[in-house]
Amino acid sequence: MNIDFKAPVLAVDTVVKRFGKTVAVNGLSLDIRENEFFALLGPSGCGKTTLLRMIAGFEVPDKGRIRLGGIDITEQAPEKRPLNLMFQSYALFPHMTVRQNLAYGLEMERLGKTEISARVEEMLKTTDLQALAERKPAELSGGQKQRVALARALIKRPKVLLLDEPLGALDKKLREKMQLELKRLQNEVGITFIIVTHDQEEALVMADRVAVLKDGSILQCGTPEEVYERPANRFVAGFIGVMNFIEGEIGSDALFRVGGEALACDLEGLKRNATAVLAARPENISLKPTGAGIAGTIVDVAYHGLDRQIYVKTALSPAPLQVRVAAIGPGVAAAQTGAIVSLGFDAAACRIFQD
Amino acid sequence: MANALRIKLAGRTILVLVFGFLYLPIAVLVLLSFNQSGLPTTWSGFSLRWYVSLAGNSDILHAAWNTLVVAIFATLIATVLGTMLAIGMETRKRKSTPLEALAFAPMVIPDIVLAVALLTLFSRLNVTMGLHTIIVSHVIFDLAFVCSVVRARLKNFDFSIVEASRDLGASSFTTFWRITFPVLLPAVVAGALLAFTLSVDEFIIAFFTSGAGRSSITLPMQIYSMIRFGVTPEINALATIVMGVSAAALLISQWLNKEQMTR
Numbered sequence: 215m216n217i218d219f220k221a222p223v224l225a226v227d228t229v230v231k232r233f234g235k236t237v238a239v240n241g242l243s244l245d246i247r248e249n250e251f252f253a254l255l256g257p258s259g260c261g262k263t264t265l266l267r268m269i270a271g272f273e274v275p276d277k278g279r280i281r282l283g284g285i286d287i288t289e290q291a292p293e294k295r296p297l298n299l300m301f302q303s304y305a306l307f308p309h310m311t312v313r314q315n316l317a318y319g320l321e322m323e324r325l326g327k328t329e330i331s332a333r334v335e336e337m338l339k340t341t342d343l344q345a346l347a348e349r350k351p352a353e354l355s356g357g358q359k360q361r362v363a364l365a366r367a368l369i370k371r372p373k374v375l376l377l378d379e380p381l382g383a384l385d386k387k388l389r390e391k392m393q394l395e396l397k398r399l400q401n402e403v404g405i406t407f408i409i410v411t412h413d414q415e416e417a418l419v420m421a422d423r424v425a426v427l428k429d430g431s432i433l434q435c436g437t438p439e440e441v442y443e444r445p446a447n448r449f450v451a452g453f454i455g456v457m458n459f460i461e462g463e464i465g466s467d468a469l470f471r472v473g474g475e476a477l478a479c480d481l482e483g484l485k486r487n488a489t490a491v492l493a494a495r496p497e498n499i500s501l502k503p504t505g506a507g508i509a510g511t512i513v514d515v516a517y518h519g520l521d522r523q524i525y526v527k528t529a530l531s532p533a534p535l536q537v538r539v540a541a542i543g544p545g546v547a548a549a550q551t552g553a554i555v556s557l558g559f560d561a562a563a564c565r566i567f568q569d
Numbered sequence: 570m571a572n573a574l575r576i577k578l579a580g581r582t583i584l585v586l587v588f589g590f591l592y593l594p595i596a597v598l599v600l601l602s603f604n605q606s607g608l609p610t611t612w613s614g615f616s617l618r619w620y621v622s623l624a625g626n627s628d629i630l631h632a633a634w635n636t637l638v639v640a641i642f643a644t645l646i647a648t649v650l651g652t653m654l655a656i657g658m659e660t661r662k663r664k665s666t667p668l669e670a671l672a673f674a675p676m677v678i679p680d681i682v683l684a685v686a687l688l689t690l691f692s693r694l695n696v697t698m699g700l701h702t703i704i705v706s707h708v709i710f711d712l713a714f715v716c717s718v719v720r721a722r723l724k725n726f727d728f729s730i731v732e733a734s735r736d737l738g739a740s741s742f743t744t745f746w747r748i749t750f751p752v753l754l755p756a757v758v759a760g761a762l763l764a765f766t767l768s769v770d771e772f773i774i775a776f777f778t779s780g781a782g783r784s785s786i787t788l789p790m791q792i793y794s795m796i797r798f799g800v801t802p803e804i805n806a807l808a809t810i811v812m813g814v815s816a817a818a819l820l821i822s823q824w825l826n827k828e829q830m831t832r
Contacts, residue, residue: 272732292735305733309751318747322738370737 223248223406224269224297224374229278231264231430238264240430241278246374251400251407253417256427257453262410265427266376269408270299283373293322297374302382304363306351312362313338313347319370333369340402341365357388364396368403377409381416393419414454418442426450448567451493456523458499458535460492470566473508473530477561490568496523496538498563501548507556510535515551524549526557595812602805609800619806628783629807632791639700639775639787640768643707648761650708651715652753658716659723673717675710683710684777691778698780703787706778707768714767715760718826722756755825762822766815 222245231239239261246252254262267273269280271292280288287295298319307315316337320330338344341361351359360380367375380396381389397420400407411417417424418438425435426449434446445451452459462472466486469476477492484490510528521541525534537557539549548555602620606613623629654672658665675683687706691698730752734744750757772789779785786794788811795804 270736272735292732293738293740299733299736301729301733303727303729305727305729307730307733307748307752308727318734318739319737322743366733366737 222246223250223283224408225279225281226265226269227279227281229265229268229275229280231261231268231273231275237430239268239275242427242430242432243278244425244432244435246406246408249404249406251397251420251422252409253421253424254408254410254427255414255417255424255453256412258412260427261430262412262427263378264430266299266378266408266410269374270297270376271295296372297376298367298370298372299376299378300363300367300380302378302380304351304359304383306354306359306362306366308351311348311350312343312354315351315362315366316369319366323370337365337369340399341368356383356385357392360384360392364399368399368405371403372405374406374408377407379410379412381413382411389416396420418454426453428453443563445493445565448491448493448569451565451567456496456536458492458494458496458531460494460530460535461489462492462530463487463489464566464568470561473528475508475559477559477564479561479564479566481566484566484568488568490566492559493565493567494535494559495563496536498560499535499537500558500560501537501539502556502558504554504556507558509554509556512549512551512553512555515549522549526555528557598805599809599812601802602809604802607802619802620810623803623806623810626803629788629791629803632786632788635700635785636769636788639703639707640765642704643711643768644761644765646704647708647711647715647764648757651712651760651764652719652757654712655716655719655723656749656753659720659726660728673713675713676717680710680771680773684774687774688777698778699785700779702778702780703775703785706774707771710771710774711764711768714763715757718760718763718822719753719756721826722753726752759822759825762818762825766818766822769818770811770815 224246226242226244228241228243229239230241254265256262264273268275271290274289279286282297313334316334317330320333338347343361343365346358381392384392393416421438423437424441426433426441428449434441434450441450442454445454451457460472462470464481464484464486465471468481470479470492472492508528510526512524513527513534514525516523522539524537524539526537527534601609603615604612605616691702696702730748731744734748770789775787776790792804792807
């Protein structure tokens with residue numbers, strides 16, 4: 215990766231947006247760097263779409279400023295902003311062909327006919343839409359519509375491209391293909407992408423940086439590795455990927471105690487002699503020889519090809535713990551429903567939270 | 570089984586009788602308008618002579634011209650206003666029930682009530698009545714029909730295309746003319762044709778608001794005054810033409826509505 219991260223191209227500065235009594239965005243600040251693939255991730259109602267609409271100009275913040283390339287655009291009309299939005303519903307113009315849809319944005323810039331048709335042709339080629347150029351949106355499949363919507367926004371060569379749940383309407387297979395396709399395109403055109411999604415997998419796969427939103431605030435902002443491996447709080451830990459939560463307590467000896475085990479976890483900034491919650495990924499729990507570790511019974515085994523997710527009922531938590539076991543290697547033979555097993559934690563990889 | 574068959578048969582019979590009662594007189598009327606002899610009792614061969622004699626009747630031509638003027642102007646005004654009303658009502662964030670009721674009241678208020686009310690209003694304001702008062706009166710109920718047709722289309726209109734247009738650099742004015750209006754056009758035309766049809770064969774309101782004298786008489790009023798001296802083959806011919814025009818406009822209107830729904 216030789217992405218050149220420069221100064222922030224887009225700065226969101228303590229923005230507040232209320233709808234009646236509900237606070238959609240609550241004093242949120244964010245710096246997006248040039249050429250970055252940035253993901254706004256959060257459950258529905260977390261304010262991510264409102265934030266995107268404020269950046270695009272369809273909502274005006276109650277407080278705070280939004281700057282694009284150093285210029286304040288907080289109150290600028292959407293048609294004046296040098297950024298474009300790809301709509302969740304694609305919002306293709308139904309009465310125009312694919313070619314006309316693409317040309318529309320350039321016609322608004324009052325470019326010459328020859329330049330418009332040259333750029334439309336080029337974009338049709340980049341997005342592999344040449345064969346569909348004369349079709350109307352009603353004659354396109356979901357994936358094709360998605361590509362047209364993307365092409366129509368990209369052709370304007372915006373400083374920043376905003377994507378509102380761009381893959382939400384596609385089926386799983388196509389979605390995975392388009393995730394890589396979007397990433398490739400972003401690399402190719404060198405435009406800053408800000409994507410809104412509720413799908414954590416999508417955010418982790420595509421983005422350079424992810425901001426996790428809840429109730430109009432950012433809980434954590436960092437690379438996919440950071441938010442996955444070092445979640446800042448319990449919500450982020452539970453929202454990203456699969457996570458087991460186990461109640462325990464921190465002793466005076468700076469060890470986390472759970473079910474007779476004492477784990478040397480990172481306890482920085484946490485209170486001693488108090489209860490806490492252990493967050494462990496399925497890959498941070500391993501099967502141990504019987505006798506050692508925590509005893510449990512396998513209640514279910516889910517086959518995932520290269521590995522298996524086993525569900526182990528223990529005395530530690532009401533819900534069974536999810537444990538990942540490699541399909542090849544030790545432990546596979548023992549991983550049968552009903553089997554009694556012993557579990558061990560990778561203390562260094564686990565996180566402890568006190569709420 | 571036999572029972573079910575009998576019920577089905579009875580249903581069919583009732584259906585045929587009802588439709589027969591409705592459409593047989595119309596069919597006979599159309600047929601008689603092409604009858605050589607003027608007698609409704611005997612068929613003496615196909616002829617267009619009643620249509621020819623119609624073309625020579627200056628009273629009828631005058632009334633037809635008036636009807637056309639009223640229908641065209643009322644349709645134009647009602648289409649512009651009705652479309653604007655529909656867009657305004659659908660894009661408002663706050664839905665207003667009183668406004669809805671007001672917009673659609675002319676569709677349900679009996680024509681005679683509307684006619685008397687308008688006549689009272691015009692005479693109270695000392696307005697000289699004529700074609701212009703008929704036009705204003707027709708706009709009132711045409712507006713409600715245009716508005717309801719356009720609103721039906723707006724119910725499944727994807728407003729994000731309006732935002733997409735702004736996002737791509739178009740002003741709200743450009744957006745309206747290049748995006749919103751072309752997408753709504755089939756519904757607007759359908760509404761206009763419906764309004765035109767309603768206006769062409771409207772009798773009561775035109776009768777009340779046309780003022781004294783024969784100068785602003787419309788076709789339905791002309792037919793009414795002719796029929797008092799008996800049904801002549803000429804009336805049959807005239808009614809056939811009016812029906813033809815109305816039916817054509819209505820069919821196109823419905824076809825446009827269907828067309829846009831399947832898109």
